[in-house]
Amino acid sequence: MNMSKTIAALATPPGSSGIAVIRISGPEAVNIADVHFAGRKSLAEAASHTIHYGKFIANGAIVDTITASIFLAPNSYTGENVVEISSHGSIVVYEEILRNLLSSGASMAKPGEFTERAFLNGKMDLIQAEAVADLISSVSIFSEHASARQVSGEFTSRIKEFKQRLIDIASLLELELDFAEEDLEFISQQKIKQDIELNYDFIQSLIDSYQASQITRSGYYVALVGFPNTGKSTLFNSLLKRERAIVSHIPGTTRDYLEEFLYLNGIPVKLFDTAGLRDSDDIIEIEGIKLVNSILNQANMICILNDASVSENLSNNLYNKLSKEYSSKKIIIVQNKMDLYTGNDLPEDQIKISAKFGNDLTSLTAFIESEARKSTERINDILLNQRQYLILQDVKSLLMNSISSIDDEMDNSFIAFDIRNAIRKLGEFTGEIYSEDILNNIFTKFCIGK
Ligand SMILES: Nc1nc2c(ncn2[C@@H]2O[C@H](COP(=O)(O)OP(=O)(O)OP(=O)(O)O)[C@@H](O)[C@H]2O)c(=O)[nH]1
């Protein structure tokens, strides 16, 4: 970005309104405004944080009666010289003013460019800048409050405290490395593990809150999975109370996946019917497996349907495998075809249904509803966007690595390496480390004039 340019844009919504504000920012902001300003004195003589009444003149004619507010660098929103011209809110008037400012040397501002300059000039960090965009686009009072807090920098200081705690841990570990030959121990690995775990909980709570806010936006995702012919499509239809999916006695009936919404006492649940998995450790073999994997990745709950009439334990290995792979998700086994079941070996705590005849389905829906409610209760006062969420996922796995390095009694340098990487990631989070691409991605989502 060329910060030597002076930029201008309409800062209020386009259309007719009481007042329109045209914002100019950059080294030449005051001089460019002065070309058109006729008041008691020139704007170049005006002190910062003052407002001046006058006329906007173009080609010798009065365009409008205006006020010009002056904010001199560095004490402005962008950190540069800023002039805000308030005119009457007529499309003809503000377009004429803007056109004249552009022909006198200003460039049209790109979306979010004022805020991007504020970031580059150190007036705010990336979290605050993103929160400005969120605040503008808030649709609920809940998200409005959270964004306003983030603009104020409260969240940033919590992340910085967190980062500082990791820096402290890394420094201790590295200090010990420096004295490796003398066999000094400054801090025990168990104490470090405790510290990391505390920090891990903080990250996890932020990640949970992101997932919770996603659930309120797009529903709680439940994937019905299991071996072929266990009754997934039958259950899908029974829960939806209509014949949505094809059901047959032939294993491998469902090839693609199906998704439908279901409302459980007002909670939106997105239900997925998937292709049956074969009884193999290597589930990659199966047709459509990539799709099943992508659904498992999105799911909040994985519901493994087991055909109890064949064997109550048939799906146990699948359960163990998925539990390992998707450790953060709620995974359950549901015993189906109970109408055909003659044994008495089923664990008490498993949900038992007969999808075909609709028996005991309420035990399953009540369970899904309570889990979905629990997840949405995890929303705290912080709202993350996807960029922040993905970074925190990385930080989480780095901390997890460092914990397992301790468990495996690895050298301190391994532990310090992961923690240093986590610290670097947190630098990206707040924008202390950034690239042109990251900034483009963020600021192009803004509206022009912000
Ligand atoms: N007796 C009985 N039969 C059931 C029950 N649920 C499903 N079935 C039958 O089991 C067979 C397979 O049902 P589907 O719903 O197609 O099974 P699926 O798990 O979707 O199978 P794939 O799509 O092949 O993976 C059908 O003949 C169903 O009628 C049940 O609760 N009791």
Ligand SMILES: [Mg+2]
């Ligand atoms: Mg099916």
